Amino acid sequence: MAQDVYFTSNPAEFTQVEGLYVVEKDPPGFIQGADLGATGIAGICVRGPSTVQWISSTARFLEVYGGRDRGSGGALVGEVWRSLLNKRFGSLYIRRVIATDADTGHVHVEEGVDGAGTEVLKVAASSPGDWAADVGWKVEDASDGDANHFNLVVRYLGETVTYENLNIKTASDDNLAEVIGDDVANWVTVTKLADGRPANNSTVTETDFVAARDADDFVQIAAIGAAYTTNVGDDGTAVSADYISAITDLAYTPGPYCCFVAGASVDQNALNGTLVTLAPLVADKAFLTWSGTHGQVVATESANKGTDITTASGRIWWCFNSAYTLDPETGLEIQVPPHEWMAGICSQTDVDVHPGDRANAQYCAGIRRLANETLTRADLVALRAAGISTLEKLPDGAFLFRSAVVTDTTTGKTEIARRRSADYLILSASDRLRYYVKSKNTLENRAQMAGELVAFSNALKDASRIIEDFAIDQSMNTDASRGQGIEKIRWDVRLIGHMLHLILESTIGTTVTIEES
């Protein structure tokens, strides 16, 4: 039966048959401010997928990527975890760096109890890495009492998850995906290999299995000997290309603005070379980097920057002066690179706020000391001139970036705040103007685009944010260029400047004449 009310926006439909036609028209559009607070981090993690994931909380990060180490202390594994340490961040886009030769641990669970039965179930760690050895599993009776069903209990770092009433008994049975799901935070992926019902761990008699089984009937992945098909998880050895592919993935992922590699690549020169390649190819990112070596002297750092950044860019921000911060799990100081602090500041501040604003010292409160706390004025001048942002200890003990500059030292383009403001304007406008792509180039649409830019600019100007003055120009378009489907809009913006050099001029003496105004 046909509807009485027909929702359409196609005028041709109106005349097809009598009836009530409801046309929902888009309200007049407007430009809203883009979010440049999201940060992209590539780096080594304990576990987690190799695809870019959006992470909105610390808890989510820990459940997807793990923490400092494999859970038992020892050597720090999670470089991304370390980069977040004692800093504030907004939302994150994480790209785990996984070695090309990394491997995923798994085990094939059998129907029989003697190690010679049919393999019916594959239990694998959800991502590659050594961490698979920490995952225990057991098959036990199903909660629903059905002998053909089973529960799979997975244990990791002392916590357990039970997947109840799994059923792969016959050809038409497979509820694994339905019960277990595919969340990237899952510890395991479970796949049906054949019809059947895997044997309960407690009933297995195979010798190696029995030896590996603990008092709670759990066995670790890949710990049950040659009678079973198993694979040991392996972190492999990350090489330069692994870091490069990770930062490249981030570069082409919409969302994050400040992107960096946590810690350093195994080949920081090659990584920085990649940033030089990527910078002119993207228009919505800033890449934060450093020399990759803690505690260098100013001259060496400047030389490294000059060697690595062969083409300076407003989108490459080189930071200097490593910091020491407290590892909360060991209580020891660890040395961390400076660019991660800059990313933290930028994630917490408005785009027109200078990262070196005194108020931003709060975001560096996690710093206990710097590798170089005796920088001279000449050092700071040299570093700024080289396009290097330097963490500095202030006389009152606070830590702050004195200069916040991009690697492009062209006059007028050096400030990070300028780059961020420009990107904020471009990203905000483009997110709205995209609706005009593939639309008709009518006078009305052109006026509407300009009108939306004017309204957005005026809103910022009236709020004394970012824009001091502006102009919109479309006069460079010609009939010929419009005939080719091209429309250009020029947006001239005079930014609100920052007081970078505050000069207090004083004349103090007994002979000074005071003029009253």
Added chain:
Amino acid sequence: MAIVRLEALKQLSKAITCAVPALKDRICVGQAPSSREMRWPSLAIIPVRWRYFPDQALEHSDPAPDRVIMNVGRHESTIQLRLGASTLFERMELEQEISNLFLETPLHPGVLLTDVTACPLEFRAAWELEEDEWRNELAFDKAYFSITQLTGIIPALVTRLDAWTIDQLQLGVALGDDFGSATFGPPGVEVVLIAEDGTITPSP
């Protein structure tokens, strides 16, 4: 776009012809020329006044890659139907048939809707019967004609030429004091290409 109004009137003529077969080939849109031989019965559709009510311009359709039809409001027209017949009885029959055409419209009796598809555009015109009365027009002492009045509502459609599709939208942002410069590109102007999905890439 006068063709819109003309096509709408032609469509009204067709609608009346369909409803009143006796008027086939006997309907004249506008005042008949003086040379035209008078035949009975006959009906003249005579617009006596056009008014234009502007509205916000909206895209109606895009019939060609380089043009777009805009709806810029509506025309309202006062229209006289001037009916002639050889006998009073015949005329009264025709009057009733024409009136019925308007009154039979479901949901909104008295308003005839006609779909215009003959011209490059497709649109709908509305014809509202203003009065149910046919007034006799006297010729000397004989009443040959009777007249009633309609209000026609026709969308005001205009063509915008050179309205090509925007395939490539370039936004150039110039930060500084160099307002009013005609250049569009580096180093003064940072240009990005805006894609439909909102992604932006630096303009080569």
